[in-house]
Amino acid sequence: MKKILVFAFCFSLLLAACGAKPTETTHIQFALGYIPNIQFAPVYVAIENGYFAAEGLEVEIVHMDENQAAALVGAGELQFAVVSGEQVLLARAQELPVVYVAAWYQQYPVSVVALAEQGIAEPADLRGQTIGLPGLYGANYIGLRALLHAGGLTESDVTLDSIGYTQVEALAAGRDLVVCVYTANEPVQLRSQGYEVTELRVADYVDLAANGLLTNEQTIDEDPELVRRMVNAFLNGLLDTLADPETAYQISMGYVEGLAADDAVQQQVLTTSIELWRADRPGYSDPQAWENMQTLLLDMGLLTEGQDLLRAFTNEFVP
Numbered sequence: 001m002k003k004i005l006v007f008a009f010c011f012s013l014l015l016a017a018c019g020a021k022p023t024e025t026t027h028i029q030f031a032l033g034y035i036p037n038i039q040f041a042p043v044y045v046a047i048e049n050g051y052f053a054a055e056g057l058e059v060e061i062v063h064m065d066e067n068q069a070a071a072l073v074g075a076g077e078l079q080f081a082v083v084s085g086e087q088v089l090l091a092r093a094q095e096l097p098v099v100y101v102a103a104w105y106q107q108y109p110v111s112v113v114a115l116a117e118q119g120i121a122e123p124a125d126l127r128g129q130t131i132g133l134p135g136l137y138g139a140n141y142i143g144l145r146a147l148l149h150a151g152g153l154t155e156s157d158v159t160l161d162s163i164g165y166t167q168v169e170a171l172a173a174g175r176d177l178v179v180c181v182y183t184a185n186e187p188v189q190l191r192s193q194g195y196e197v198t199e200l201r202v203a204d205y206v207d208l209a210a211n212g213l214l215t216n217e218q219t220i221d222e223d224p225e226l227v228r229r230m231v232n233a234f235l236n237g238l239l240d241t242l243a244d245p246e247t248a249y250q251i252s253m254g255y256v257e258g259l260a261a262d263d264a265v266q267q268q269v270l271t272t273s274i275e276l277w278r279a280d281r282p283g284y285s286d287p288q289a290w291e292n293m294q295t296l297l298l299d300m301g302l303l304t305e306g307q308d309l310l311r312a313f314t315n316e317f318v319p
Contacts, residue, residue, distance in 0.1 A: 046237025
């Protein structure tokens with residue numbers, strides 16, 4: 001832990017040294033997922049520890065689905081959001097000039113979970129199964145298709161059941177014995193309720209561009225220093241969370257209602273999330289992960305032609 005703390009401190013000093021500090025405060029609306037959640041702990045930490053303020057930023061969190069956030073950033077109605085990699089490429093295919101400027105998740109955070117009695121140990125075992133998922137959209141759907149491809153399967157080899165965000169309830173009630181979920185959330189809940197499950201993590205089979213910080217071409221062109229300040233503040237919050245999860249959890253209690261009522265589960269959600277965030281170079285976006293994502297979207301027919309990936313993401317703002 002001491003080494004991690006020292007690294008985080010030194011890296012924070014490096015980020016703080018990048019560029020002159022602004023003398024005026026800029027108000028930013030920052031779009032996160034559809035509800036407050038412990039998985040947004042680095043943002044809460046960056047606010048509470050003054051990293052946004054130190055960069056001259058007053059951050060207002062707004063919540064919405066990531067496809068809506070990507071559309072608003074592309075239209076210039078929002079400057080920053082957290083979205084998954086597929087949303088970036090799908091938005092650019094619609095001529096929305098969004099740009100991914102810092103990676104947060106280093107592993108794609110989607111899993112397929114099944115009751116252990118189903119005997120699902122690898123993606124090929126999904127053949128013939130009915131799989132519950134929120135719908136034929138978003139990261140759950142993309143991750144599932146990636147797992148099917150890893151097992152030599154197509155969507156026609158399984159039955160998909162659109163159940164909204166009720167995967168835990170569906171599996172518990174026996175409606176679907178296999179569900180597609182977020183790695184840090186539903187598997188933790190199911191195990192805490194005593195269910196014996198097996199889990200196939202997408203990240204164990206393919207490297208895909210996952211959740212990160214999104215802005216647009218106009219903001220980069222007109223105010224690149226604003227982007228750099230936003231990235232710096234966010235990464236400092238991330239580093240603090242990695243170095244001291246307990247304090248990050250305590251900070252998050254002021255932003256996420258009801259954490260204390262489900263304390264053990266929510267702490268495990270944070271612990272699992274941290275596994276997905278760790279990186280040798282925080283914020284760095286792997287070009288191969290973007291190539292893999294584009295190939296998958298083309299195979300799925302969600303993209304009809306390849307995008308210019310060098311315009312879809314950049315590492316120029318990452319220390």
